[in-house]
Amino acid sequence: MFQSVVGKPSWVRIPLNPQNIIKKMIDINKILENREEVITGLEKRKGDYADDINKVYEYATEEKNIRLLGETLRAEFNELNRKNDHKDIPRRKELKTIIRENDARKKELDTLIQDILIKIPNTLHKNVPTGLTEEDNTILKKRMCTEGVIKDGLEHWELAKKHNIIDFETGNKLTGNGFPVYIGKGARLQRAIINFCLDEAGKYGFVEHQVPIMVNKDCVYATGQYPDKEGMMYHVEKDDLYLVPTAEIPLTNIYRDTVIKKENLPILITGYTPCFRREAGGYGKDTKGLNRLHQFDKVELVCITTQEDGYKKLEEMREYIEGLLKKLDLTYRVLALCGGEMTFTGEKAYDIETWCPIQKKWLEVVTVTNFGTFQANRLNCKYKDGNKNKLVHTLNGTGLALPRIVATILEQYQTVDGIRIPDVLIDYTGFNVI
Numbered sequence: 001m002f003q004s005v006v007g008k009p010s011w012v013r014i015p016l017n018p019q020n021i022i023k024k025m026i027d028i029n030k031i032l033e034n035r036e037e038v039i040t041g042l043e044k045r046k047g048d049y050a051d052d053i054n055k056v057y058e059y060a061t062e063e064k065n066i067r068l069l070g071e072t073l074r075a076e077f078n079e080l081n082r083k084n085d086h087k088d089i090p091r092r093k094e095l096k097t098i099i100r101e102n103d104a105r106k107k108e109l110d111t112l113i114q115d116i117l118i119k120i121p122n123t124l125h126k127n128v129p130t131g132l133t134e135e136d137n138t139i140l141k142k143r144m145c146t147e148g149v150i151k152d153g154l155e156h157w158e159l160a161k162k163h164n165i166i167d168f169e170t171g172n173k174l175t176g177n178g179f180p181v182y183i184g185k186g187a188r189l190q191r192a193i194i195n196f197c198l199d200e201a202g203k204y205g206f207v208e209h210q211v212p213i214m215v216n217k218d219c220v221y222a223t224g225q226y227p228d229k230e231g232m233m234y235h236v237e238k239d240d241l242y243l244v245p246t247a248e249i250p251l252t253n254i255y256r257d258t259v260i261k262k263e264n265l266p267i268l269i270t271g272y273t274p275c276f277r278r279e280a281g282g283y284g285k286d287t288k289g290l291n292r293l294h295q296f297d298k299v300e301l302v303c304i305t306t307q308e309d310g311y312k313k314l315e316e317m318r319e320y321i322e323g324l325l326k327k328l329d330l331t332y333r334v335l336a337l338c339g340g341e342m343t344f345t346g347e348k349a350y351d352i353e354t355w356c357p358i359q360k361k362w363l364e365v366v367t368v369t370n371f372g373t374f375q376a377n378r379l380n381c382k383y384k385d386g387n388k389n390k391l392v393h394t395l396n397g398t399g400l401a402l403p404r405i406v407a408t409i410l411e412q413y414q415t416v417d418g419i420r421i422p423d424v425l426i427d428y429t430g431f432n433v434i
Contacts, residue, residue, distance in 0.1 A: 028113065035054070063109040123372075234278065247298065333352070351366065366400065421434070
């Protein structure tokens, strides 16, 4: 079971410093000190980043030399100014010119570095499987439901129509494809799963937060959705705000520009939001019914912890989320994502898929990820360890996303007499069959 500091953590706000923006991507010092290690950590991803890393190393080395030279020249200029000797005027003019030219080149180099770094994803953990497609993910375990499934049943979209619990056509009329309307027991089932997930999260130490569903660009940049997934998000142009594709963004950004006391870690927070993504139908598969939507409900889990505990917490979060699926008695499997399937920000991640028995498809319902220090660098989120401030590890997991969970429940729990409700949800729904 997780243990978390309940209540408001003790932290202090770090003043913003625009000069540090470069450090809020891959740590520039990491490239300067361990260039080959960074290149190796990116080799399993789609794409070749070696040339980009080498170019950053070249620019960063020049920038560092210019910065050190600038400090020396400024010291000389200040000393000559202090003496105020008439014969030093030519040298002072020369120094001002050189310093101005160096500053201009340093600014140019900073821009060149930033333009490259903003497009480079996180390095991968050494244990991430090699591969480029979902077929290369490693299946770690599989768990079967304890009861049999009806033969020759209906797919969930047919069940939804038969029992009048989800109306896809009206959603299409109101908004467009990917915005279903939940009706009667369908709406209550949705609410039941949300409350079940939040209650379970609370029992395990996650502190619930109700957060905005629109965020500014600083938020989506800090957690890595911008610029990598800018096209996936709904953008309110007039106000320059984004509808959240996941509660991970506002939850994690609560701790942007902060230093947290080590004894207050881990911080475990959770929240429910509707989520909005343009991706529905974008990949040409799994688009029918609830399989892929533009708007859906999701409970998100976020963990902020020390570098030493990051991967321990990843396993704990995965086990906790598996526990939710066991309580719902769903058939599922756990996959370790290969390099080509990792998100832009992820360092190591697991997907959990449930089995839709009538569709005969595995549907991804959970991703749990350790981002290492990548998000923390962008967030400027650190913890105080003795006299030193260190970047935290940030993690997040789906706990749970509703559409495919609902699809799995409808197909797995259908009987000739209706659709049974999982035992753990009956107290929440107030009924045991649809």
